[in-house]
Amino acid sequence: MTPPMLKLAVIGSGPSAFYAAARVLSSVPSTLKDAVRVHMYDSLWAPHGLVRYGVAPDHPEVKNCTHKFHEIASDPRFRFFGNVDVVPPSEQTWPKAWTSSASNLPLKKPLVPIIAEKNRIKHPNPPHAVSVNLSSIFKQYSHLLIASGAPIPTLHPALPPTPGRIIPALDMVHWYTGHPNSTNSVALSPASAPGLIPSPLPTHVTIVGVGNVALDVARILLSDPDRLVPYGLPSSVMRTLRASAVTHVSIVGRRGPREASFTAKELRELMNLEGVAFAGVDADVLDAALDEGGTGRKLERQKKRILDILKKGSTRKVGDEGVRRTWSLEFWRAPAGVAEADGTPVSTGKGPMCLTLSHTTLSSDGRVKSTGETSALETSLIVTALGHQCVPETTPFCDPQLGHIRTVGGSFTHSEVQLQTKFGQQAADATAVEKPSTGGETSTTSPLASAAAATTVEPAPQATPTYGQVLHPRTHMPMPNVYAAGWAARGAKGVLGTTMLDAHAVGEAIVETWLAAEAAPGLTGGEAKEPQPTLAEVYQLPDGDDGREVTLDSVPKEVLDGLKRGPQRAKEGVVTYEEWLELEKMEAGEESKRLTWEQVGGFLALNDE
Known part of the structure; x- marks a missing residue:
């Protein structure tokens, strides 16, 4: 060069x-x-x-x-x-x-x-x-x-991904944001997983993980669909949410409220949802988290704010008139296994599952350990939000x-x-x-x-x-x-x-x-x-075989071929930023939609004429 x-x-x-x-x-x-x-x-x-x-x-x-x-x-x-x-x-x-x-x-x-x-x-x-x-x-x-x-989503060893029953939060996020891979699963084999998101959504959903993604998924599932209209969710997603049967969402974390990684902002949003009530956290759990002397750990200001929100609870209480859906936080619980209600392995069918939760605590070195106790939670859909x-x-x-x-x-x-x-x-x-x-x-x-x-x-x-x-x-x-x-x-x-x-x-x-x-x-x-x-x-790699000179503006041959005008571009075309801006305009409108590759390819081919 x-x-x-x-x-x-x-x-x-x-x-x-x-x-x-x-x-x-x-x-x-x-x-x-x-x-x-x-x-x-x-x-x-x-x-x-x-x-x-x-x-x-x-x-x-x-x-x-x-x-x-x-x-x-x-x-x-x-x-x-x-x-x-x-x-x-x-x-x-x-x-x-x-x-x-x-x-x-x-x-x-x-x-x-x-x-x-x-x-x-x-x-x-x-x-x-x-x-x-x-x-x-x-x-x-x-x-x-x-x-x-x-x-790539981080999976839980006790919760094998199963279409429509146990799914990573990433697949749920891809679904409601209209990701091109939303009809597939990044965690399942085969790649194509029809029925990944069940429709209608079942009455009880359990989310494993206590980060912001977990609260995002819970908020979308618990919200009145009319609240989400201004935000441009894909029309297919809105149809599923309008037909949803969800009445309760359980959010499970293997540590306590002090260790939860969600932010106060996300928690407050969930507490203030119209027509939704928080079932509350066990008073002993909150008291233990607030007790700085007992834990020997200073409470940071951000954590103190989160604990105050949890103690205050939601704007609407369980049993209030107009409350249609509820949610809960299950701290100090770790999934230990899951089976169908009759004890058989989880399949792609429908109906309640039995999620076994191991009760946990912290060891002297700050690690999570089991107390030896377990409890069972009946649920119909498990979403794992454990990171990426x-x-x-x-x-x-x-x-x-x-x-x-x-x-x-x-x-x-x-x-x-x-x-x-x-x-x-x-x-x-x-x-x-x-x-x-x-x-x-x-x-x-x-x-x-x-x-x-x-x-x-x-x-x-x-x-x-x-x-x-x-x-x-x-x-x-x-x-x-x-x-x-x-x-x-x-x-x-x-x-x-x-x-x-x-x-x-x-x-x-x-x-x-x-x-x-x-x-x-x-x-x-x-x-x-x-x-x-x-x-x-x-790195002393062997020379390429196309013999092209490398210049400031040159690109790999495969990319150059993908930019060539012609019908082939509709099958494997490279999209420029200028073309993306035109495609983004096509996506805008009264009814939100995400373009498919067939539509994008058709645009590229038409644009080349």
Whole structure:
């Protein structure tokens, strides 16, 4: 490549991807702004990730960030390629150079893609997506940013997914947001699971997990459908909700109210739902949580607010006139098994199930343990809201032991002082994770301060690792010019604000490293004298067979073919951001709808005429 260029490929198009892209484009010196390109890829034809397909429909204020995304996409140095599935190489074709992260240090273990059996989950990407091997990306770009989120639900070992009976919350969220995979399941095999969401919805639903997603699902199921009309849920979803038979939702958590991860805002919304009453929490449970002296743990202000809301209860009480539905929080309960009412294994039929709940408490070291007691809960639908993760099958360089990509600053290396010096205290705070203290209290601390205790990983002596840089899942060595941000790097935790701060820090690190790279010593005074190598050159991959020159604006051949005008584009076409904006207008209207690929493909073919 000549002149030196920062040509960044971004996998994923959610908030972390856009925020990182924005910081890259804005951080480059004005004398070099024309030497930068950012190309964003997503396996879905529509951008914006969780903002479009994860945020609860009745939280439209969270989606205001899309205006910023539109602004980023209007930069002539930016391009979006939707309906492009970037896939990791198979074990047989894994480039040898990747086993050592382009260093001469010996491997700790021979490299093979690591896929734990418990995480062997099928993830059906749209069959019409254009498939591009990661090696093709390496041959076209100088830098890579993986910001594809955490697309796989964490499952409960005692609750095997069963269509219409036991389903991950992610499938429920995909259903009511109109995700293209909503007729499939990301956790079931075979991929296509007809009847995943039962219709009509049964009288009793149990949600396992006490995070914001659990409360989102409960709120949608408990709401009067008329309340949801302004928020644009797909018309098919609205029909199911209007026919719903739900009268009660139980939310089950294996810890107590102090440890619940939902926010006061989400809890208050649920308490104030029209026509819905909260059944209350056992007074002994609340008193124990409020007793700071008895627990030896100081009560944080946010937790105190949550406990006050729980103690006050809902606006409407059980038995009040006009109350149509109720909900409850079952703390200190962990699923131990489930069966049909007659004791047989759960099938895809209908009718009540018997959910066995183990009663739990905290051990002296803050871990959850069983008290030996159990109780039974009769329910007809179980939704597991236990978080999300990455797996190597879908996310390049994912570490299955972590459930996300191992990165510098994200979980394991770099000193807190260095991070604060480079990117400010906000960035250090954004990478903080929750861990139990010796007294069992959930406290927030930065993993950067205790890197030495967390891992024995040492950076390659010939390279200074930078924030967000990917550490190889086998060697734990920094991978030059390869970065990760957001949930893909830090795990599925944090809110949009922490994602933004993390992505900004990663974007700044990419530019800073590029400007200081030994491969581009001429990047001073506005004069570019030396070429910046592609990732394929850095990792010594074999040359491509198409013989095309790599330029600032070139793309992999598969993508170029997907952009060609003609009828084939209706089958496997690449969608640009400009085309997406036109498609978004088609989705708007009095009756909310999500376009199918057939409609999108038809638009592309018609647009090419």
